Amino acid sequence: MRITEIAGVKSKFAVQSGLQQLLAFGSLILLIIFFSIASSNFFQFSNLVGILLSTAVIGVLALGSTFVIVTGGIDLSVGTVMTLCSVMTGVFIAMWGLPVWVGIVGGLLTGAVCGFMSGLAIARLGIPPFIATLAMMMIAKGLALVISGTKPIYFTETPVFMKLSQGSLLGDIIPGFDIPNAVLVFFLAAIIGSVLLSRTIVGRYNFAIGSNEEATRLSGVNVRNWKIAIYSITGLFTGVAGILMASRLNSAQPSLGMGYELEAIAAVVIGGTSLSGGKGTIIGTVIGALIMSVLTNGLRILSVPPEWQTVVVGFVILLAVYADNLRRRKA
Amino acid sequence: MRKGLSILLLAVVMVISACGSNGNGGNNVNGGNEPAVTNKPTEETSNGVTDAPAEKMYIPLVSKGFQHQFWQAVKSGAEKAAAELNVDITFEGPETESQVDKQLEMLQVALDKKPSAIGFAALDSQASIPLLQKAKDAGIPVIAFDSGVDSDIPTSLVTTDNLAAAGMAADKMSELIGGEGEVAVIVHDQTSRTGIDRRDGFVNRMKEQYPNIKIVDIQYGGGDHLKSTDLAKAMMQAHPNLKGFFGANEGSAIGIINAVTEMKAEGKITVIGYDSGKAQIDAIKSGLMAGAISQNPVGIGYETVKAAVAASKGETVAAKIDSGFVWFDKTNIDSEEVKAVIYE
Numbered sequence: 001m002r003i004t005e006i007a008g009v010k011s012k013f014a015v016q017s018g019l020q021q022l023l024a025f026g027s028l029i030l031l032i033i034f035f036s037i038a039s040s041n042f043f044q045f046s047n048l049v050g051i052l053l054s055t056a057v058i059g060v061l062a063l064g065s066t067f068v069i070v071t072g073g074i075d076l077s078v079g080t081v082m083t084l085c086s087v088m089t090g091v092f093i094a095m096w097g098l099p100v101w102v103g104i105v106g107g108l109l110t111g112a113v114c115g116f117m118s119g120l121a122i123a124r125l126g127i128p129p130f131i132a133t134l135a136m137m138m139i140a141k142g143l144a145l146v147i148s149g150t151k152p153i154y155f156t157e158t159p160v161f162m163k164l165s166q167g168s169l170l171g172d173i174i175p176g177f178d179i180p181n182a183v184l185v186f187f188l189a190a191i192i193g194s195v196l197l198s199r200t201i202v203g204r205y206n207f208a209i210g211s212n213e214e215a216t217r218l219s220g221v222n223v224r225n226w227k228i229a230i231y232s233i234t235g236l237f238t239g240v241a242g243i244l245m246a247s248r249l250n251s252a253q254p255s256l257g258m259g260y261e262l263e264a265i266a267a268v269v270i271g272g273t274s275l276s277g278g279k280g281t282i283i284g285t286v287i288g289a290l291i292m293s294v295l296t297n298g299l300r301i302l303s304v305p306p307e308w309q310t311v312v313v314g315f316v317i318l319l320a321v322y323a324d325n326l327r328r329r330k331a
Numbered sequence: 332m333r334k335g336l337s338i339l340l341l342a343v344v345m346v347i348s349a350c351g352s353n354g355n356g357g358n359n360v361n362g363g364n365e366p367a368v369t370n371k372p373t374e375e376t377s378n379g380v381t382d383a384p385a386e387k388m389y390i391p392l393v394s395k396g397f398q399h400q401f402w403q404a405v406k407s408g409a410e411k412a413a414a415e416l417n418v419d420i421t422f423e424g425p426e427t428e429s430q431v432d433k434q435l436e437m438l439q440v441a442l443d444k445k446p447s448a449i450g451f452a453a454l455d456s457q458a459s460i461p462l463l464q465k466a467k468d469a470g471i472p473v474i475a476f477d478s479g480v481d482s483d484i485p486t487s488l489v490t491t492d493n494l495a496a497a498g499m500a501a502d503k504m505s506e507l508i509g510g511e512g513e514v515a516v517i518v519h520d521q522t523s524r525t526g527i528d529r530r531d532g533f534v535n536r537m538k539e540q541y542p543n544i545k546i547v548d549i550q551y552g553g554g555d556h557l558k559s560t561d562l563a564k565a566m567m568q569a570h571p572n573l574k575g576f577f578g579a580n581e582g583s584a585i586g587i588i589n590a591v592t593e594m595k596a597e598g599k600i601t602v603i604g605y606d607s608g609k610a611q612i613d614a615i616k617s618g619l620m621a622g623a624i625s626q627n628p629v630g631i632g633y634e635t636v637k638a639a640v641a642a643s644k645g646e647t648v649a650a651k652i653d654s655g656f657v658w659f660d661k662t663n664i665d666s667e668e669v670k671a672v673i674y675e
Contacts, residue, residue, distance in 0.1 A: 039569065046594065047568045054561035150398050154609055166593065249556050249589065251610065255398040256555055258427070300565035306551045
């Protein structure tokens with residue numbers, strides 16, 4: 001009975017979020033049409049690939065953030081944990097000379113452990129998500145600086161690591177179709193995230209906790225443990241973003257990362273996920289992240305002064321959330 | 332469970348405090364070790380500092396940051412001077428270059444320690460003046476480094492002439508692209524003194540001397556490598572005829588290099604950078620980047636401490652000390668002159 005109830009709640013949301021996605025997808029298409037007319041340099045294969053590539057890091061961060069936001073929580077630490085993950089990957093590969101795959105696993109684990117710790121602090125110690133992940137944000141930032149000795153770590157000895165994001169498997173198969181691997185990783189992560197959120201028990205409990213945590217607990221679900229699991233999943237995605245970032249820059253830059261969490265949250269919100277929890281989709285987040293990067297890319301191509309670019313992005317976030325509210329009031 | 336947790340917390344606190352005291356020991360450059368050296372008695376007596384470290388001068392340096400390689404190089408220069416002159420220094424700065432308030436707190440704490448002199452790299456040219464006035468009233472000489480303040484309180488300013496340095500970048504750009512064509516610029520920000528001076532130095536020189544070169548776009552990447560990369564790609568997309576690209580600090584320059592590689596435009600665009608760092612050095616060696624302007628961060632740190640010691644002894648110090656800059660490219664990157672100022 002419990003499961004059917006939750007499933008029923010979810011299907012109602014599915015219809016609603018379907019509408020929201022349509023809205024978001026429509027705005028994305030409109031933006032692309034607008035910029036294509038405004039500048040002939042916009043709608044070109046190389047630029048569209050560039051947009052996808054620039055979406056990858058923030059996009060994967062946003063995918064991870066979607067999970068915690070659906071529980072009604074938030075993770076402010078994803079930006080700096082991402083940096084810590086890339087630093088740890090650097091330590092494994094460049095400092096200790098371990099094989100590249102060990103470095104990747106190490107980076108992913110770092111993310112998962114950080115997420116696990118945040119989850120533990122939230123679920124077991126009862127610290128509000130905002131505070132617990134704010135603390136994690138600072139811990140990760142500090143640790144990244146301490147471990148790296150405040151210096152960037154370079155991957156110049158292992159050229160294969162750079163190929164992870166900048167090489168092109170697709171281009172090797174279909175000549176001329178040079179989609180960088182980072183874009184593949186982003187879409188692969190989106191598919192995995194989507195399956196996790198909509199087809200597995202983690203996803204079901206995720207929505208249940210976000211809709212009504214108390215009811216979920218009373219129906220016998222171990223809410224605390226599931227929360228820890230969900231924060232760990234977010235951490236794992238953060239690890240993927242960290243490795244993508246390090247691979248793209250061919251170095252781990254310990255002083256970057258601050259502020260990326262807010263861009264990720266913005267992408268999630270534009271994609272129609274509610275900050276109050278219980279509602280959201282992965283496809284929405286993908287579209288939200290694409291809207292953000294199409295917007296920044298387009299404004300740059302039009303040479304809009306950078307001060308104004310920021311203002312415009314701010315208004316787009318407002319508009320997106322307002323449209324979402326309007327639609328919900330009608331529904 | 333609860334007891335275990337409190338023990339864990341206690342352990343963490345102890346480890347952190349232990350690290351903290353270690354860190355302080357590391358920052359106090361001459362911390363205790365120097366007097367123990369017995370085989371150089373002549374030098375010590377000639378300086379007249381044979382006695383306990385209590386008589387040593389203490390000079391705190393409040394910098395704009397500590398994370399970037401640039402500031403680490405400034406710190407190493409300051410430490411070098413401190414070792415030579417046998418004084419104690421500390422070097423600290425806020426996490427990001429926008430935390431003006433945090434920097435003021437650091438300055439306040441530094442003043443409270445009653446130092447012999449103080450080195451200060453202002454994040455904001457106005458905000459620190461009341462505190463500097465206090466220093467003046469207490470008779471503590473202030474040496475400004477890297478960026479000045481809008482006041483005559485500092486005894487001296489040790490800095491790079493960024494306008495002249497960026498002007499030189501413009502000269503080199505014109506030379507390399509044959510005196511005509513489209514050029515774009517990425518600067519770290521539009522509000523800091525260095526950002527403004529480097530942009531204006533480059534742009535003004537182009538306007539005055541090279542009328543056939545057109546600066547088609549100036550954008551700001553916050554010094555963030557990743558954002559500067561995407562920014563540079565968009566700019567190259569918008570201006571397909573771009574012949575030259577100038578990055579006004581390390582992050583901006585690396586972003587441009589990444590963009591050129593990703594867009595497979597190697598050899599088509601002449602890239603000029605600023606500051607150094609391993610990525611820029613490698614790019615210059617491989618030919619991806621034509622060359623870069625380097626300030627002399629080690630010299631900034633060194634001259635600051637030297638001027639601070641002189642000022643606290645009441646000696647006269649020049650009001651402005653130019654720490655210099657150099658142009659480096661493939662041909663001179665291994666020379667001693669360049670090696671002394673660039674850092675990995």
